[in-house]
Amino acid sequence: MDVFAPMGGVVKVDAAAMDMDLVNTVATLMQTRQTILPKRLMPPGPDPTQMRLILEAAASAPDHGQLLPWRFVVVPDAARDALARVFGEALSERDPLATAEQVSQAREKAYRSPFLMLVVVDAMRGDPEIDLHERIVSAGCAVQNVLLMATAWGYGSALTSGKALKSTVLRTLFSLDAGEHALCFLSIGSVQSRKKTPLRPVHDDFVSVLLG
Ligand SMILES: Cc1cc2nc3c(=O)[nH]c(=O)nc-3n(C[C@H](O)[C@H](O)[C@H](O)COP(=O)(O)O)c2cc1C
DSSP states (O other): OEEEOTTSSEEEOOGGGSOHHHHHHHHHHHHHOOBOOGGGEESOOOOHHHHHHHHHGGGGSOOTTSOOOEEEEEOOGGGHHHHHHHHHHHHHHHOTTOOHHHHHHHHHGGGSOSEEEEEEEESSSSOTTSOHHHHHHHHHHHHHHHHHHHHHTTOEEEEEOOGGGGOHHHHHHTTOOTTEEEEEEEEEEEESOOOOOOOOOOHHHHOOOOOO
16 A cells, blocks of 8 residues: 655555554544534533543644644633623624624524633744744644544534624633634534535645646
């Protein structure tokens, strides 16, 4: 079997010596993950032991300089009212003409998924030579690890963003430092219903070879 060598090129490997079950399991896991939006997630969410294991998966993300440039802020049930208030205020601030129904819809998003957390990236922590792009890549890898681990445990998950992430009210609620950015929310829960898996790009859609 041909595989890409870490130092470049292709090497022959003994397929029998490889753990093909592991290869297939990982491939299946990655292909199985799909966004299950918070409105399609329901209780129960992961129990505390599962949740810890799911979140610890983030620690294996590549992290140039070991800066730990990202962090997660869990939003427990007790804090959902505060988040709802912020979602409502963020909408009213950016659109003073928003109707009471629109504000109510914005507020309702705070209550949707059994487990909810904010993903934060820090542009300034540690070595300033490591710029924001690298830090966001590290955060993305950490997030993907979490999504895959949640999938492995049989839960649905989703990332959601939105204009409220940049609002002062949200930054204040989550006590974000000046160099921190709210990247997205991450939701996890049991799958109520799922849509068809989206059409995935194929190898040639995103791989090209540099012409020497
Ligand atoms: C940072 C980030 C934020 C996202 N925010 C939203 C969102 O606000 N609403 C939404 O429907 N999907 C959101 N998504 C999910 C994408 O729409 C989704 O990943 C894409 O449609 C591919 O579907 P899949 O995850 O099932 O492969 C977000 C994805 C990322 C990476």
